[in-house]
Amino acid sequence: MIGQELIQKLESIHNQTDSWIIKSPGRINIIGEHTDYNYGFCLPAAIELAVFMGLSPSNKFQINAWDRKESWNIVDTIRPDWAVYFKAILNYALKENLPVKTFSLDFTASLPSGAGLSSSSSITCGFLYALNLMNSWNIPLEQLTSIAVTAEKESGVEGGMMDQISIFNGSKDHALLIDCLDWSFKKIPILLANYQWTIVDTKVKHKLIDSDYNNRSRLCKKIANKCANYFGIEENLRIVYEQYSKEEFGFLEAQEKNLLSYVIEENDRVKAMTKSILSQDISSIGSLLFSGHEGLRNKYQVSCPELDFLIDFAAKSSAAIGARMMGGGFGGSSLHLIKENCTEEFTQEISQAYRSKFGFAPDVYKADISNGVELINKK
Numbered sequence: 330m331i332g333q334e335l336i337q338k339l340e341s342i343h344n345q346t347d348s349w350i351i352k353s354p355g356r357i358n359i360i361g362e363h364t365d366y367n368y369g370f371c372l373p374a375a376i377e378l379a380v381f382m383g384l385s386p387s388n389k390f391q392i393n394a395w396d397r398k399e400s401w402n403i404v405d406t407i408r409p410d411w412a413v414y415f416k417a418i419l420n421y422a423l424k425e426n427l428p429v430k431t432f433s434l435d436f437t438a439s440l441p442s443g444a445g446l447s448s449s450s451s452i453t454c455g456f457l458y459a460l461n462l463m464n465s466w467n468i469p470l471e472q473l474t475s476i477a478v479t480a481e482k483e484s485g486v487e488g489g490m491m492d493q494i495s496i497f498n499g500s501k502d503h504a505l506l507i508d509c510l511d512w513s514f515k516k517i518p519i520l521l522a523n524y525q526w527t528i529v530d531t532k533v534k535h536k537l538i539d540s541d542y543n544n545r546s547r548l549c550k551k552i553a554n555k556c557a558n559y560f561g562i563e564e565n566l567r568i569v570y571e572q573y574s575k576e577e578f579g580f581l582e583a584q585e586k587n588l589l590s591y592v593i594e595e596n597d598r599v600k601a602m603t604k605s606i607l608s609q610d611i612s613s614i615g616s617l618l619f620s621g622h623e624g625l626r627n628k629y630q631v632s633c634p635e636l637d638f639l640i641d642f643a644a645k646s647s648a649a650i651g652a653r654m655m656g657g658g659f660g661g662s663s664l665h666l667i668k669e670n671c672t673e674e675f676t677q678e679i680s681q682a683y684r685s686k687f688g689f690a691p692d693v694y695k696a697d698i699s700n701g702v703e704l705i706n707k708k
């Protein structure tokens with residue numbers, strides 16, 4: 330509903346010829362965290378919460394962030410923090426000599442930012458998709474994905490490709506089982522009768538750029554390098570964990586062993602989760618969610634007290650089947666699978682408990698699984 334209202338507001342302003350309204354979703358990740366930049370597997374899905382953009386031809390390049398009440402004229406050198414994602418795409422167009430018609434753009438969102446639901450990729454992918462249409466670049470989705478991944482790296486995060494693949498290719502009521510080695514994916518039906526995927530936003534805002542995220546990604550590269558030298562193989566963790574067993578990593582330091590062991594186990598969890606979802610094995614889905622969180626908390630060490638509190642709460646609640654932190658970590662959101670007839674009661678209870686512990690309430694959202702980025706309207 331809220332999305333419809335935002336679209337109508339954008340349509341009332343962007344109503345001239347050659348105006349475009351774009352919806353670019355956020356994503357959840359069922360399981361497979363920090364596996365994408367390690368060439369593993371993950372199981373994300375695009376969600377209804379989204380960024381909405383309206384673009385119209387104009388005599389100057391201007392971008393307005395409605396929710397922040399901030400604007401950026403692209404010749405201004407002082408930039409709001411969100412401008413970095415637009416700039417990265419404009420830089421790409423410049424570098425490739427692609428035509429760009431002068432536009433005025435407004436964006437707003439039902440997707441919260443900094444909540445681990447991929448709002449930055451949603452902006453990047455949505456803007457790239459819009460320019461591709463508006464300027465008839467005719468770049469196919471696969472290539473747009475790789476452009477968006479590179480553009481986001483320029484903004485300082487050494488992330489993977491999970492977010493961009495799910496935002497471009499999301500499919501209503503399906504998750505994408507992504508093989509991050511070759512970026513191929515399969516659609517997996519994700520609706521579970523009588524259960525609701527639910528997001529709880531800790532409201533502890535993290536920024537991937539400022540966090541330990543890059544540090545984890547660098548450590549994993551170092552592990553891959555050490556393994557390559559030790560075993561005489563290509564520098565690629567996928568090869569490491571497909572060919573060698575845990576007992577063979579005695580030459581790694583303690584933290585390195587923990588990280589590698591998490592990555593190996595998490596990839597196994599993705600495969601197990603896919604089977605459990607396809608067979609609707611609810612209890613196994615719940616256990617995999619909880620064990621995924623244990624790995625992120627203890628071995629990969631990217632959780633935080635607020636996320637741990639939410640998962641511990643879910644473990645004690647009869648309404649919750651399973652839960653885990655989601656995304657880069659250090660704040661953001663957790664994903665919970667809740668019995669459908671208990672969602673209201675669960676929301677109230679977890680919000681109250683969280684508020685008593687931390688002094689403020691979390692935001693709770695239904696995770697309705699949606700299509701990927703789409704053109705809503707063209708005048």
Ligand code: GAF
Binds near residue numbers: 361366489
């Ligand atoms: C962030 C990154 F952008 C993704 O690529 C992924 O690594 C995720 O954290 C962790 O699984 O969303």
